[in-house]
Amino acid sequence: MRGAWIDASAGVAGDMLLGALLDAGADPAAVRRQVVALLPDEVAIDVGTVQRAGLRATRATVRSTAEDHSHRSWSGIRESIVDADLAPVVRDSALRVFGLLADAEARVHGVPAGEVHFHEVGAWDSIADVVGTCAAVADLGLSTITAGPVALGSGRVRSAHGEIPVPVPAVLELSRGWQVSGSGDGELATPTGMALLRGLAASCTTMPPMTVAATGYGAGSRDTSGRPNVVRVVVGEPVDAPAGTDMTVLETNVDDMDPRLWPGVLAALLDRGAADAWLTPILMKKGRPAHTLHVLAAPELAGPLRAFVLRATSTLGVRETPVHRHALGRTWVPVPIDGAQIRIKLGTEGERIVHVAPEFDDVAALAAERGLPARRVLEAAVAAAESAGLRPGEPVPVRSER
Incomplete structure (x- = not known):
């Protein structure tokens, strides 16, 4: 069981989040394998160390290796993700992130989501950022992710449709229900970065109690004086709340x-x-x-x-x-169900399990994705928890170390 907290107080972009997770210990080779599975012979990911306002950070740069790239719609991207040889957890996360991004752009442009054609979803570098970030999350074994408020920036930026205000409309759509600020000059949060944060992070909160295992800093392309242009990720073991x-x-x-x-x-x-x-x-x-x-x-x-x-x-x-x-202590243990995972929430006292319950948000999401009654998925999750030895009175599972 590992969790992560994302500090997006300087903004967020897909390449910055990918760089932060690589800096925190995700295996670049594992990330590249998943990206190449979706974009064969189209991109390469260069990873290097840079300085941003005096801070060391990892810069992840997606580089084209093809003469030309086809223009993709959301429906085409969805089909490619489903057909690609991706790890199930990476596929599910990528579909969730792209779905959020497509819905936001559809609302902005007034078209059905499946017909959305635009840079943020259609471009090869954005696809690589999303799949690479989802692969890095999987490689780090992160079961829970939260994030802090996001700095969106201010001013104006040029787009394919002309000059538009910052935050750009898609970012504002993706910000619904999240704490944000307009601090900073320029475009600090991109649609791809905001979609990743909303698709991966469960809630907006201050850094939760944890035993810190690693930190990562992911650099943006610009080096801004007086403000490190980085996303920060803190990885650690969740700490149960005191009694x-x-x-x-x-x-x-x-x-x-x-x-x-x-x-x-x-x-x-x-x-x-x-x-x-x-x-x-x-x-x-x-x-x-x-x-x-x-x-x-x-x-x-x-x-x-x-x-x-x-x-x-x-x-x-x-x-x-x-x-x-x-309160009882609490922790989450993922169990496999037909190629997917459902988190099982454990209420604990000392080293013993007191309560066992599937995380219903996971149950509902899997049921919706596969067109199944939630009751059937819930029953399967209960059975999987039982098979894994997650029962009241049993010892709390030992968390494996990476």
């Missing part, structure tokens, strides 16, 4: 909001780092039906989450209560 943790609960009563908006509010709170968010139906004065919104969060996140609640709901005030949470 008792100081937390904050935010609460507010709301009786005048369209109930269809609540699922989006709850999801956005979790994306912004809340440990939990839920609703309780209540009856207010004069017999008015209403809801109480509850948000459980680390104390340092109470301010930003409180500000979000005041913006995203119709409430005029928020209550705040300090609490002390006692």
Whole structure:
């Protein structure tokens, strides 16, 4: 079990993220094999060390080795990824990233996603960045990835359609639900980089507790004075939360909001780092039906989450209560299911398993991908966990060292 946290406070691009993962220990040969499987005789990946504002970083440069490259649509890329001899985990990740990118560009240009033709998806270097980054994640054995807020940049940039503002429209589409800022000059976040971050990272958060095993710095093409133009990746073993943790609960009563908006509010709170968010139906004065919104969060996140609640709901005030949470330790163990993987969440106490449950997001994603009822995938995941010896009362599996 390894996790990683991505620091994109200086921006993010596909080549920068690939360079950071290579710098953190991903095998360049393993990455090249996966890229060549999809783009045979078209590209090479050069890896070298550079300086960015005084920091050493790895620069991953995708170089053309072909006379010409065919122009590809998203539907063509999807077909190529499915048919290529890629590792299943790399194929699944690449399809997820390209799907996000195609959907964003489709919304921007007002065309069906399958008909999208544009540089960020169609270009050979972007394809290599996406597949190479997904291969590096697989080679490092990363089971969980989170990331911090992203600097998008400012100003204007030239595109195939003329001069457009920064952040470019596709980046803004991909930023929905993520913490971003317009700090920095120029285009700091590219559509490919933002799609990779959204496709690979589970949530936007500060660096989680971990025992650090490696760090990696991936360089962009420019060397900007006074600001290292790098993406940073921190790789390590997740550390279980202590038994008792100081937390904050935010609460507010709301009786005048369209109930269809609540699922989006709850999801956005979790994306912004809340440990939990839920609703309780209540009856207010004069017999008015209403809801109480509850948000459980680390104390340092109470301010930003409180500000979000005041913006995203119709409430005029928020209550705040300090609490002390006692929690089981938790960890995730992937189990194989028909060429794919499902993470099994373990609640632990000491060295023993207390609770076992498949990660339902993984179950739902695999069911949707293969057109199966979620119930069948859930049953298969439970059986796979049982076969792997993941049962209450059994010892917590020993995490293998790389």
